[in-house]
Every structure is written in structure tokens, then in C-alpha cells.
Amino acid sequence: MWSSASSQASASASQAASGGARSTATPNGKPQWTNATPTTPQASTSSTSKPTPRTSASQPNPASSNADDWARRQQKQAEEQFRKMQELLERERLAKEQKAGRVLSKEDVARIYQTHEQQWSKMSSHSEITWDLLPWPMFKKPNSAEEITSGAVDAYIMSPLYPEADKSTKDRVRQHLRRWHEDHFNQKVLPKVNEGDRERVKAAAGTVTRNLNSLLERANESKKAGSGVFG
Numbered sequence: 001m002w003s004s005a006s007s008q009a010s011a012s013a014s015q016a017a018s019g020g021a022r023s024t025a026t027p028n029g030k031p032q033w034t035n036a037t038p039t040t041p042q043a044s045t046s047s048t049s050k051p052t053p054r055t056s057a058s059q060p061n062p063a064s065s066n067a068d069d070w071a072r073r074q075q076k077q078a079e080e081q082f083r084k085m086q087e088l089l090e091r092e093r094l095a096k097e098q099k100a101g102r103v104l105s106k107e108d109v110a111r112i113y114q115t116h117e118q119q120w121s122k123m124s125s126h127s128e129i130t131w132d133l134l135p136w137p138m139f140k141k142p143n144s145a146e147e148i149t150s151g152a153v154d155a156y157i158m159s160p161l162y163p164e165a166d167k168s169t170k171d172r173v174r175q176h177l178r179r180w181h182e183d184h185f186n187q188k189v190l191p192k193v194n195e196g197d198r199e200r201v202k203a204a205a206g207t208v209t210r211n212l213n214s215l216l217e218r219a220n221e222s223k224k225a226g227s228g229v230f231g
Contacts, residue, residue: 086149086150086151088151089149089151104139106161109139109159109161110161110163112139113161113162113163114163115135116135116137117135117163119133119134119135120135120179123188123189124188126192127192128192128193128194129189129192129193129194129197129201130193130194130197131197131200131201134189134201136148136204136208137153137156137157137176137180137208137212138152138153138155138156139152139155139156140152142204144200144204145200145203145204145206145207148204148207148208148211149211150211150214150215153208153211153212153215154211154215157169157172157173157176157212157215158172158215168219169215169219170216170219170220170223173212173215173216173219174216176208176212177209177212177213177216180205180208180209180212181209182205182206182209185205185209186202186205189205190202190205
């Protein structure tokens with residue numbers, strides 16, 4: 001009895017040492033060992049990749065379009081703020097001149113308009129043109145392009161003392177654009193300007209044109225709005 005129990009214990013120990021192997025009887029009486037440890041299936045190393053969506057280059061990009069619109073609005077606001085600042089500076093300058101007793105009288109204003117018209121009528125007869133011979137559309141003669149502000153040009157064009165008072169603002173602007181626009185000015189006037197003044201005159205004439213176009217645009221918008229501020 002003790003011998004049988006010892007044999008079973010020995011068999012169990014042998015099975016444990018062999019990793020769970022067990023023996024089965026064969027026809028010739030010799031034991032055959034088999035592994036009883038279950039085989040764990042290996043996880044598949046292959047993974048299913050999700051398709052990456054493609055963006056067609058021909059499709060419009062809403063974000064880009066919104067950014068462009070935002071940039072245009074910002075630029076327009078900046079230009080409007082710059083124009084208002086120039087007008088404010090011009091009003092401050094006129095206020096200082098008034099305080100110092102240098103305000104133009106009606107006769108002074110009428111004389112400036114008359115002088116400018118005479119300068120335009122003689123322009124074609126000059127063999128050489130200097131900065132001072134040009135009738136800049138301002139009541140105070142500028143010395144550079146930077147001094148030609150929108151406020152100063154507006155005051156000159158929209159003055160109630162303008163020689164042809166019955167003309168609308170748009171008609172007045174168009175009259176001056178025909179003279180100052182580069183299509184005319186750069187062909188008829190600029191070639192006669194002496195070389196020392198030419199670059200300065202060209203830059204200033206461009207500034208005049210931009211201010212005139214700005215005034216014309218505001219006049220058109222005013223008419224659409226029905227306010228009639230600019231005539």
C-alpha cells in the first residue's frame with residue numbers, strides 16, 4: 001500500500017516537472033508522454049489601417065476664403081482710419097492758423113482758385129515746369145507728397161467758394177482727375193518737369209490722384225445712401 005502511494009506521488013512530481021505532461025500506455029507497455037499544457041494562440045501582428053481621407057486640390061477652402069475676406073475688411077478699415085486721421089490733422093492745422101490770424105479770407109480763396117486756373121491754361125506753353133508752377137489742389141502750397149492730405153484736398157474741392165459752385169462734388173473731382181491722372185499727367189506734364197523736381201512731382205501727383213479717387217468713391221457711396229452730403 002505504501003509502495004503504491006509512493007509510486008503515484010512520484011508520477012505526479014514527474015508530471016509537474018515536465019510542465020504538465022502526462023503519460024499514456026502504448027501497446028508495447030512503454031509510457032508515452034504528451035504535453036497537456038494548452039497552446040495559447042498568438043495575437044495577429046497585422047492591423048487594419050483606416051483609409052486616410054484625401055483632400056481634393058480643386059475643392060475651395062472655406063477657411064482660406066474667410067481669411068481673405070477678413071484681410072480685405074481690415075485693410076479697408078485701416079485706410080478709412082488713416083483718412084480720418086489726416087482730416088483731423090488738417091482741421092487742427094487750420095484751427096492753429098485761425099488762432100494765429102492766418103485764416104484765408106474769401107478774397108484769398110478766390111485768388112487761389114483764379115491763380116490755379118491761370119497756371120493750368122499756361123501749362124502747355126512752358127518749356128520747363130518746376131514744383132512751384134504746378135497748381136496743387138490745396139489752399140496752402142505743399143512742399144512734398146506727404147503734405148498733400150485727403151483733408152486738404154477735400155477742403156479745396158468741396159469749398160462753398162469753389163468758382164463753379166453749381167458743380168457737384170463728383171463733377172469737380174472728375175475735372176481735376178482729367179488733369180492729374182497719370183494717363184494725362186505723365187505724358188503731357190511730367191516730361192517737362194526739370195530733372196531735380198521730377199521724382200518729387202511724380203510722387204505728389206500720384207498722391208493727388210489717390211485722394212481725388214477716394215473723394216469720388218465717397219461721393220458715389222453718399223449718393224447711393226441717399227444722403228447727398230457730397231452733392
